Amino acid sequence: MTQSNTTLLQKVYDPGSFRQQGHALIDQLADYLESVQSQSDEVVFPQHGPEDHYRFWQNELNGPLSENPASFFETVIQHSVKTHHPRYMGHQVAVTAPAAALAGLLSNVLNQGMALYEMGMSSTPMERLVIELLAKKIGYDTSSSGILTSGGTLANLTALLAARACKAPSNVWSEGHQERLAIMVSEEAHYCVDRAARIMGLGNAGIIKLPTDAQYKMRCELLEESLAKAQREGLYVFAIIGSACSTSTGSHDDLEAIADFAERHNIWFHADGAHGGGAVFSTKYQSLLKGIDRADSVVVDFHKVLMVPALATALVFKREQDSFSTFQQRAQYLWNSAEADWYNLGKRTFECTKYMMSLKIFTLLKLYGEEVFTAVVDQVYDLGQKFAKMIAKRPNFELAMEPECNIVCFRIVKNGVSDLNAYNQALRERILEKGHFYIVQTTLRDKLYLRTSLMNPLTTEQDLTILLDELESLANRLLFKFS
Ligand SMILES: Cc1ncc(COP(=O)(O)O)c(C=O)c1O
Incomplete structure (x- = not known):
């Protein structure tokens, strides 16, 4: 091993840097959690196309080396879907319990x-x-x-x-x-x-x-x-x-x-x-x-x-x-x-x-x-039932079925819309463009439905009401395009 290899590898394993960078990262993640949980950070889904994003990260990789990963980590946070945001309602990934994430860090170090x-x-x-x-x-x-x-x-x-x-x-x-x-x-x-x-x-x-x-x-x-x-x-x-x-x-x-x-x-x-x-x-x-x-x-x-x-x-x-x-x-x-x-x-x-x-x-x-698992299942499944009731009360909304758990599929049906699938797909695209909610879609028996997995136990009924209001107003605004 040359001297420069030794120096580099000593730097890699330096406990002092790890301590400093680790503390900074925990602060950064706690700030992130605070900001999404209080909804002071409005953006759940920062939309970036794959090609643009590829070039973005290519530039990052080709840029100068940095002494400290904090600003790079911040960029990663800003460029990722905010799963901890109460208005994250997309795919079925865990809204991770921070303590379990800490255990992940421990696991990564002990390996x-x-x-x-x-x-x-x-x-x-x-x-x-x-x-x-x-x-x-x-x-x-x-x-x-x-x-x-x-x-x-x-x-x-x-x-x-x-x-x-x-x-x-x-x-x-x-x-x-x-x-x-x-x-x-x-x-x-x-x-x-x-x-x-x-x-x-x-x-x-x-x-x-x-x-x-x-x-x-x-x-x-x-x-x-x-x-x-x-x-x-x-x-x-x-x-x-x-x-x-x-x-x-x-x-x-x-x-x-x-x-x-x-x-x-x-x-x-x-x-x-x-x-x-x-x-x-x-x-x-x-x-x-x-x-x-x-x-x-x-x-x-x-x-x-x-x-x-x-x-x-x-x-x-x-x-x-x-x-x-x-x-x-x-x-x-x-x-x-x-x-x-x-x-x-x-x-x-x-x-x-x-x-x-x-x-x-x-x-x-x-x-x-083990009550923590009981609590999360009860909370998000209850939310699924409540959301379905809210949807059923709105005249232009249609449930795919009565949900049994925290997955709820529904669509907007307006008189005069010739292609309901394209209409609902456009609604989802508009929601993603705005970035304040993240929802997904599914096709059931040739009908396209908006799909929400209520994974976040901190999502409230008010978040769901705002989503439905937003969809309703977008639906009215898009009507002229589809009728
Ligand atoms: C019913 C069911 N089985 C299997 C899977 C795949 O699991 P994983 O994503 O952990 O590979 C999923 C993922 O959504 C699922 O919903």
Whole structure:
């Protein structure tokens, strides 16, 4: 190492700079939280086109080096969606609890590898405790087990691989399979289920999509007929996935009916609770998940409703041994045996190196107790119900369906508008241009709806009234263009 390398690297690891920069960053973030929470910062969505923004950051990168990251960090804050703003109502990302973000910083500095116990001595037992708590809330007994992994997408794939290992006639891991394997799922399930099935080689025929009813829930009365048809066509159905809830509308499939069907036919039942699974913590809303305790596996994202910074997803298996069935490998440099030990997590996860994700969840439990998850679910789900009532009272507004949780889809319907989809899309674009709210959109049965996920427990009814007023006035102003 040359002297200049040594000097540079000493600078990189200098505790004094870290202390000073860290304190400054915490102040900066606290200012940011204060400003968005008090709404003195009006802009929720700072709109920048991708090309312009690319050039902006290119200039930043090509500019002079700076001694201090504070002004760069400030620019990042100003150029990002303000998820903590009470008028953030967009995609389903957590409005992160600041204490969990601090735990993230701790995790980033300690950077334990997590694949094996020795490299995750604190966070591995924490992970087990978090999973045990969640399993209890789901209604599983002590023979359940699971892992934390990097996102609902990966967790759903992991669960389906376990399902295939447990239910397919062949030993797929060592021999591959000749059977034409298939899964059943509602047409409203998150796209990652379809993606997982295709990664697993199931192809078009292997993804049997059940239609949904007026509430966008799986039509379970069609399950028997659909299975019989698949079997006649030579398919072997090994898993069925219930959405709890679906992404676009927040609809909950009938998990009891799916469990009955799965048990009758010895099919693996997986519940995708990435968004809505957190309702197991709520006495008020847990009935939406009735039957979840009968699922063979359940996914819950802590980094959505439950306020934990991304990524932190729990995959819980009803039977501990199933959680070891996904991967059957030996990695000599990590562990000596393929034994089912709970504490070498790499045996059960896709990841080798994995973030210390349990720490963020554990920190919230340590500071506030599990009631913090009850509180956030109740708060944002209640808000969803209230918002739907407010929408229903306005003559030109139409709900896609009565919402069951914090996802609310609606549109504006005005007499004389020929293309309601284009009209509602234009309304959203105007809202984003103004930047005072962030809402998204979805298309359901060819109709475009405005979509809000009320993720922020600090959003008030007044914020929602102002959004509806603003939409109404924009709708009047745009009328001439669309009629
Ligand atoms: C029902 C459902 N499943 C899975 C996912 C994917 O989860 P992640 O974004 O954590 O990969 C989502 C994301 O919105 C979802 O709503």
